[in-house]
Amino acid sequence: MALAEAILVCLTEQPMTGYELTKAFDSTVGFFWRTGHQQIYRELQRLKTEGAVDAREVVQNGKPNKLVYTLTPAGRDRLRQWSTIPTERPSARDDMLLKLYALDSVDKDALRQEILMRLDHHRARLDLYERIFGRRYAGKETTTRETGRLMGLKFGMMMERGLIAWCEEALGMLDQLDRTV
Amino acid sequence: MALAEAILVCLTEQPMTGYELTKAFDSTVGFFWRTGHQQIYRELQRLKTEGAVDAREVVQNGKPNKLVYTLTPAGRDRLRQWSTIPTERPSARDDMLLKLYALDSVDKDALRQEILMRLDHHRARLDLYERIFGRRYAGKETTTRETGRLMGLKFGMMMERGLIAWCEEALGMLDQLDRTV
DNA sequence: GTTGCATATGCACATTTGTGCATATAGGCT
DNA sequence: AGCCTATATGCACAAATGTGCATATGCAAC
Numbered sequence: 001m002a003l004a005e006a007i008l009v010c011l012t013e014q015p016m017t018g019y020e021l022t023k024a025f026d027s028t029v030g031f032f033w034r035t036g037h038q039q040i041y042r043e044l045q046r047l048k049t050e051g052a053v054d055a056r057e058v059v060q061n062g063k064p065n066k067l068v069y070t071l072t073p074a075g076r077d078r079l080r081q082w083s084t085i086p087t088e089r090p091s092a093r094d095d096m097l098l099k100l101y102a103l104d105s106v107d108k109d110a111l112r113q114e115i116l117m118r119l120d121h122h123r124a125r126l127d128l129y130e131r132i133f134g135r136r137y138a139g140k141e142t143t144t145r146e147t148g149r150l151m152g153l154k155f156g157m158m159m160e161r162g163l164i165a166w167c168e169e170a171l172g173m174l175d176q177l178d179r180t181v
Numbered sequence: 182m183a184l185a186e187a188i189l190v191c192l193t194e195q196p197m198t199g200y201e202l203t204k205a206f207d208s209t210v211g212f213f214w215r216t217g218h219q220q221i222y223r224e225l226q227r228l229k230t231e232g233a234v235d236a237r238e239v240v241q242n243g244k245p246n247k248l249v250y251t252l253t254p255a256g257r258d259r260l261r262q263w264s265t266i267p268t269e270r271p272s273a274r275d276d277m278l279l280k281l282y283a284l285d286s287v288d289k290d291a292l293r294q295e296i297l298m299r300l301d302h303h304r305a306r307l308d309l310y311e312r313i314f315g316r317r318y319a320g321k322e323t324t325t326r327e328t329g330r331l332m333g334l335k336f337g338m339m340m341e342r343g344l345i346a347w348c349e350e351a352l353g354m355l356d357q358l359d360r361t362v
Numbered sequence: 363g364t365t366g367c368a369t370a371t372g373c374a375c376a377t378t379t380g381t382g383c384a385t386a387t388a389g390g391c392t
Numbered sequence: 393a394g395c396c397t398a399t400a401t402g403c404a405c406a407a408a409t410g411t412g413c414a415t416a417t418g419c420a421a422c
Binding site: 087110121155 | 209213260276277330335350358
């Protein structure tokens with residue numbers, strides 16, 4: 001149920017509707033946490049019955065009415081409490097590693113294509129992260145909040161750089177296999 | 182349902198029982214895919230009804246009888262077919278990144294402890310991988326099968342090295358925050 | 363004028379994964 | 393005698409997540 005915490009974390013920023021949360025997820029937390037709007041609405045209802053958030057209906061004309069959710073003190077407590085318990089390391093369940101493990105039972109050309117696609121993706125990601133870094137964090141004094149986000153961003157850059165290097169090496173090894181066999 | 186493929190991949194090595202698969206998972210695929218024996222037995226049954234594996238009962242005395250599962254030609258086809266479809270990149274749903282994102286709503290000392298624990302873990306892992314590398318792969322001529330596993334191992338080493346560097350930097354940044362605030 | 367998009371919320375079903383519990387035998391330890 | 397461990401398999405329930413479908417309005421584009 002960590003989606004609950006992801007939502008609470010977003011709501012520390014400001015009160016939001018489910019719709020806005022969906023978009024916020026896309027642009028921020030969504031870098032590492034993808035989900036559809038249905039799950040967010042579902043979770044918001046649960047969080048409300050648990051008292052971690054409050055809902056307030058806002059009547060609009062021209063558009064459907066909306067429900068603005070606010071973090072309650074209980075929600076804040078829950079977040080802080082949650083933060084004291086060590087998180088389980090995420091398991092790296094990557095089918096691609098499975099394919100590598102049984103490389104001789106697998107379509108190697110398809111795998112090469114797949115690695116190429118990943119390489120593209122990771123390069124684009126790294127590029128994006130570096131631009132965000134340059135625009136928002138390079139050489140500025142940092143609040144606690146900003147420092148945390150910078151650490152997250154660096155985490156992302158670290159991952160992408162490693163993955164890029166690995167993809168390049170892996171492609172080389174596949175080529176080498178082709179030449180020797 | 183990628184657990185199914187994880188099992189099939191293991192069975193390319195040799196026919197095995199659910200019990201042996203459980204142990205095989207611990208020592209090989211388990212580096213990136215943890216699961217309990219119950220799930221393996223459950224999945225084996227499904228794979229059998231789907232015709233991807235065959236079961237053969239072996240009567241033992243002293244121990245309970247066992248069911249040895251063998252990969253069928255249909256199972257081999259299924260593996261190859263699966264390998265041609267690009268795998269979705271695994272989403273990096275790490276609660277720790279969430280904690281970083283809301284660093285000012287979070288218990289920073291607990292987070293520091295958590296990062297320290299991770300650092301320990303990643304160092305131990307890297308050490309283990311490097312020893313496996315030295316023992317099994319360093320400077321040997323490589324079959325297709327071994328090359329694939331080497332690529333997987335390098336993937337692991339890449340990740341651990343990146344994570345170690347990140348943890349060290351992150352701890353430094355947390356200390357810096359403590360000193361300035 | 364109708365097609366498509368942005369706004370806005372949600373139900374219901376299915377799949378995947380996790381976990382507690384159950385069972386059975388043999389051998390070794392205390 | 394009682395308890396733990398290794399071997400060996402599995403059910404049943406719960407939680408988390410994914411996905412197809414449903415609804416309603418207004419505005420812009422074609």
